[in-house]
Amino acid sequence: ILNVEQSPQSLHVQEGDSTNFTCSFPSSNFYALHWYRWETAKSPEALFVMTLNGDEKKKGRISATLNTKEGYSYLYIKGSQPEDSATYLCAFATDSWGKLQFGAGTQVVVTP
Amino acid sequence: GAVVSQHPSRVICKSGTSVKIECRSLDFQATTMFWYRQFPKQSLMLMATSNEGSKATYEQGVEKDKFLINHASLTLSTLTVTSAHPEDSSFYICSAAGTGGTDTQYFGPGTRLTVL
Numbered sequence: 365i366l367n368v369e370q371s372p373q374s375l376h377v378q379e380g381d382s383t384n385f386t387c388s389f390p391s392s393n394f395y396a397l398h399w400y401r402w403e404t405a406k407s408p409e410a411l412f413v414m415t416l417n418g419d420e421k422k423k424g425r426i427s428a429t430l431n432t433k434e435g436y437s438y439l440y441i442k443g444s445q446p447e448d449s450a451t452y453l454c455a456f457a458t459d460s461w462g463k464l465q466f467g468a469g470t471q472v473v474v475t476p
Numbered sequence: 477g478a479v480v481s482q483h484p485s486r487v488i489c490k491s492g493t494s495v496k497i498e499c500r501s502l503d504f505q506a507t508t509m510f511w512y513r514q515f516p517k518q519s520l521m522l523m524a525t526s527n528e529g530s531k532a533t534y535e536q537g538v539e540k541d542k543f544l545i546n547h548a549s550l551t552l553s554t555l556t557v558t559s560a561h562p563e564d565s566s567f568y569i570c571s572a573a574g575t576g577g578t579d580t581q582y583f584g585p586g587t588r589l590t591v592l
Contacts, residue, residue, distance in 0.1 A: 407583045407584055463525060
């Protein structure tokens with residue numbers, strides 16, 4: 365079983381502040397790294413699929429970076445808003461078959 | 477993104493009964509569907525991978541005779557929990573994808589199963 369670790373487990377952010385959190389994964393057998401946002405009672409929403417070392421992706425105020433050599437990815441939220449409150453999941457793929465190993469998530473709570 | 481529905485959203489059943497959960501991709505043809513299970517405060521754990529028209533591939537430790545998966549079309553996969561027991565109580569969620577590890581997986585909203 366591969367270990368995908370996410371830290372912190374949860375964090376509280378004041379509206380308007382920026383924040384970031386980490387996903388760590390085994391640096392060997394890397395194929396792709398996925399990020400999802402999961403709001404309560406909804407379906408997980410795909411944010412990014414990252415494949416290249418040094419890659420950086422952006423979607424609105426959310427961005428992510430990838431370091432495959434050291435096995436980590438950061439997700440950044442700039443100017444947090446209450447609607448950013450969700451659990452953010454990362455998932456690691458080791459091959460092209462699509463099987464994902466998920467981390468336990470980082471729960472973000474943005475307070476007005 | 478693509479829409480995946482899952483039904484039912486919540487089910488309570490008696491021990492020993494079977495429960496069927498449906499996963500439908502509403503606006504695209506899913507070559508592959510995945511079934512995950514999540515226990516409280518744990519991560520999503522892949523149970524099985526199903527491809528349309530072929531037998532599902534189960535992860536180590538998942539009983540294929542207990543968790544029957546049928547992927548009869550490119551838009552529908554079903555998971556049947558047979559002879560459910562309280563330890564099968566969990567959150568089950570499906571995802572649908574095209575092909576490949578870089579393809580985005582589109583998730584359903586999940587099914588909360590409680591076995592009494």
